[in-house]
Amino acid sequence: MPDSAFIQVKNLVKYFPVYSTGLLTKKQVAQVHAVDHISFDINKQETFALVGESGCGKTTTARLILNLIEPTSGEVIIDGENIFEKFKSGDRAEKLKLRRKMQMVFQNPYGSLDPRMTICDIITEPMVIHGHVKKEERCERVYELLKLVGLEEYHAERYPHEFSGGQRQRICIARALAVEPQFIVADEPVSSLDVSIRAQILNLMDDLQKTMGLTYLYISHDLSSVRQVSQRVGVMYLGEIVELAETDELFDNPTHPYTQALIEAVPIPDPKIKNIKARLRGEVPSPITPPPGCRFNPRCPKATAKCSEVTPELTEFGKGHYVACFQH
Numbered sequence: 001m002p003d004s005a006f007i008q009v010k011n012l013v014k015y016f017p018v019y020s021t022g023l024l025t026k027k028q029v030a031q032v033h034a035v036d037h038i039s040f041d042i043n044k045q046e047t048f049a050l051v052g053e054s055g056c057g058k059t060t061t062a063r064l065i066l067n068l069i070e071p072t073s074g075e076v077i078i079d080g081e082n083i084f085e086k087f088k089s090g091d092r093a094e095k096l097k098l099r100r101k102m103q104m105v106f107q108n109p110y111g112s113l114d115p116r117m118t119i120c121d122i123i124t125e126p127m128v129i130h131g132h133v134k135k136e137e138r139c140e141r142v143y144e145l146l147k148l149v150g151l152e153e154y155h156a157e158r159y160p161h162e163f164s165g166g167q168r169q170r171i172c173i174a175r176a177l178a179v180e181p182q183f184i185v186a187d188e189p190v191s192s193l194d195v196s197i198r199a200q201i202l203n204l205m206d207d208l209q210k211t212m213g214l215t216y217l218y219i220s221h222d223l224s225s226v227r228q229v230s231q232r233v234g235v236m237y238l239g240e241i242v243e244l245a246e247t248d249e250l251f252d253n254p255t256h257p258y259t260q261a262l263i264e265a266v267p268i269p270d271p272k273i274k275n276i277k278a279r280l281r282g283e284v285p286s287p288i289t290p291p292p293g294c295r296f297n298p299r300c301p302k303a304t305a306k307c308s309e310v311t312p313e314l315t316e317f318g319k320g321h322y323v324a325c326f327q328h
Contacts, residue, residue, distance in 0.1 A: 006183070007077070008075070009065065010075040010077070012035055012074035012076065013035060014071055015034065015073050018032060018288060030289075032287050033238070034057050035057045045214065046231050049219070050217065050234050050236055052237055053221065056239065059107075059219060062185045064076065067083055068104075103177075103181040103185070104186075105184060105189045107191060110160075113171060118126065118158070119157070123145055123174050124138050124178075127141065127160045127178055145174040147173070148175075148206060155167075157184050165193050165197065166193055166194070173204065175202075177208070177212075182213075184214055184216055189205070190220075199226065223263060235262065237296055238290055239287060242324045242325070243258075243324075244321075244325070251263060255321070256296075256323050256324065281301075285298060292308060302327045304327075
């Protein structure tokens with residue numbers, strides 16, 4: 001993977017401690033392996049997607065990249081700067097400078113907006129914190145951002161409860177754009193919206209990327225939207241990346257058995273067709289005690305004895321196509 005990428009994630013690890021508490025004692029008894037030695041890169045003005053089942057570590061990865069939670073180990077380099085070192089050693093001005101580069105659009109537009117604040121106050125708040133827009137210019141800037149995301153000026157004086165889910169997500173996007181970021185994490189931004197509204201939000205994000213030169217990390221389990229918006233895809237399973245490739249290559253030539261199962265599980269819009277290939281046996285193992293070897297081996301139809309003993313490394317299968325599997 002190239003070192004010239006805009007964002008580089010190297011051997012990123014996050015373990016959450018599990019404690020046993022007594023009357024007077026608190027003892028760590030285990031660890032949740034949320035993210036386990038993953039590496040990937042994102043090029044400038046690219047949309048990179050992370051996909052996988054709920055609980056596989058997608059959102060934790062995003063929060064680590066933005067330094068919203070402390071990593072156990074690993075590096076994240078954005079535009080040549082190691083953000084973990086910067087946040088540990090930098091002063092407030094340095095931290096704010098980094099924060100302006102990267103923003104997040106959260107999954108739930110109903111819970112990510114303060115119901116007591118007007119839309120004007122919500123979008124103005126980042127400008128106040130970062131101080132990059134003069135006080136007398138903030139109101140006009142709010143109007144510009146609202147128009148940019150498809151809303152009207154008069155919406156600025158309303159409260160979040162007066163908007164639909166799609167409109168709220170547009171407000172969340174406007175708030176993220178208020179600090180003029182280069183990189184945006186979109187954590188399942190359309191999962192709680194109606195199907196007709198999803199297309200509008202995805203088209204809006206695509207237009208903003210073209211006009212503003214944005215770089216996206218798009219997190220979703222909706223493979224149809226992933227194929228629509230992303231240029232490359234990483235597939236996660238139980239804290240690890242098991243396959244990584246360009247979008248068309250991944251969908252046309254899925255190599256890891258888990259990726260194949262995900263794609264086969266996409267509903268076919270024909271009631272006469274029954275998709276029985278998509279059924280996986282068993283349940284997702286506990287991230288506290290992940291299985292040895294390949295973590296997918298207890299559910300894999302192609303697993304061998306080697307799969308339960310040796311952990312496969314993410315190796316290049318074709319040009320830009322990486323797979324962590326012994327059976328490809």
